[in-house]
Amino acid sequence: MNTAVIFARGAEKGKRNINLYLIDGKPLIYYSITAALGCKDIHSVFVSTDDEKTANIATGLSCKIIRRKTPADNDGMGRAIVEAVKYINENGVENIVILSGNNAMISSHLITKSLDILKTRQSVQSVISVWKARHDHPNFAIVKKNNHVSPLLDKPVHQDVFFYDGAVCAIRKQIITHDCFNHRNWWAYLPDCVFLVRPWPTGRDVHDSYGLALARWWIENALIDVSEEI
Numbered sequence: 494m495n496t497a498v499i500f501a502r503g504a505e506k507g508k509r510n511i512n513l514y515l516i517d518g519k520p521l522i523y524y525s526i527t528a529a530l531g532c533k534d535i536h537s538v539f540v541s542t543d544d545e546k547t548a549n550i551a552t553g554l555s556c557k558i559i560r561r562k563t564p565a566d567n568d569g570m571g572r573a574i575v576e577a578v579k580y581i582n583e584n585g586v587e588n589i590v591i592l593s594g595n596n597a598m599i600s601s602h603l604i605t606k607s608l609d610i611l612k613t614r615q616s617v618q619s620v621i622s623v624w625k626a627r628h629d630h631p632n633f634a635i636v637k638k639n640n641h642v643s644p645l646l647d648k649p650v651h652q653d654v655f656f657y658d659g660a661v662c663a664i665r666k667q668i669i670t671h672d673c674f675n676h677r678n679w680w681a682y683l684p685d686c687v688f689l690v691r692p693w694p695t696g697r698d699v700h701d702s703y704g705l706a707l708a709r710w711w712i713e714n715a716l717i718d719v720s721e722e723i
Contacts, residue, residue, distance in 0.1 A: 494585040495608055496537045497529035498577045499551075500570065501594025502561065503544030511699055512547055512594035516709050521699055522547060524597035524712065526554050531601035534608045535590065541577045547594065571679035578669045589669075591662040597708040598695045599660045600718035607663035610687050610722070618685035620663040622720065624693040626654040655688060657681070658696025689720040 501522050504510040512522040522540070529538045540551035541559040548558045559580050561573060578589055588611050590604055607620040631654060634645035657680040664683070673682035695718075699708055 494536045494583070495534050495588045495590065496539065496581060496583065496586055497532070497535050497590040497592055497604070498539045498541055498559070498574070498581070499525050499529065499556070499592045499594050500561075500573060500577075501540055501542045501544065501547050501551075503542065503547065510544060510546065512542075512544070513550075514595075514699060514705060516597060516705065516712060520550055521597055521708070522550060522594040523554070524708075525592045525594060525599050526551065526556060528599045528601050528604060529590065529592060530555065532604040532608075533601075534605055537581075537583070539577065539581060540594070541573060542594070571674035571676060574679070575669055575674050578666065586666055589664055589666060591664065593659050593698060595699045596659050596696060597699065598658075598697060598711045598715070600715075603661050603689065603691075603718045603720060604663075606689060606720065607661050611663055611665060614687070616685060617687050618665050618668050619683040620661070620687045620689060621680055621683065622658050622660040622662075622689045622691055622696055623655040624658050624695065625690055626656060627693070629656070629693075630654055655690065658691060658694075659698050660691070660696035661689070688723045690723055691718070691720045 501512040513520045529535050538556045539559050540556045541561045542548050543561040559577050610617055610620050631646055632649050635642050636645050671684055673679045676682055697704055697707055699705055
């Protein structure tokens with residue numbers, strides 16, 4: 494059995510709640526919820542939140558609510574994932590799909606593809622969606638100090654570099670005890686992982702008007718959610 498958990502914390506330090514930004518009249522979290530609900534391989538959908546408005550919307554869309562206890566800080570996501578999986582603890586749950594409440598660039602197709610990999614490849618423990626770096630490659634990164642510019646890296650990186658795009662992460666339940674969830678960037682330490690490489694800039698989390706514009710464009714124009722397995 495597979496379950497999805499959407500993580501959607503409340504407003505940060507007096508700011509607006511990003512998960513409730515409207516795109517085409519619907520709150521941002523609506524899109525990740527409907528993608529999960531529309532996946533035939535997902536048997537239950539949970540929303541982990543500390544925000545009452547978000548909880549009400551999720552309940553109205555037939556989701557179950559996890560009252561998030563982990564503080565809403567930048568270090569809490571890995572711990573919040575562990576907390577959520579322990580809370581669910583349903584008999585027969587084998588795989589958990591981790592989604593974000595402020596990411597509209599997600600489809601049922603992509604969720605299904607990640608679960609199919611876990612179903613058919615027993616050696617795989619996790620699947621994440623990524624994009625391949627091009628002009629955002631670390632080799633292009635520079636820093637400035639005292640008006641002098643220098644490269645961020647002392648030596649160039651020759652291998653391909655990928656960025657977790659925050660759209661989909663599917664894991665087997667048994668790896669919830671893995672050390673990766675003790676790290677702030679927990680996705681960078683996932684064991685036995687398959688990448689679903691998507692075209693940039695799919696999966697971009699919304700934090701501002703630019704992110705909203707990209708999400709709106711994707712919703713209106715992405716006819717199919719393409720990705721390549723590696």
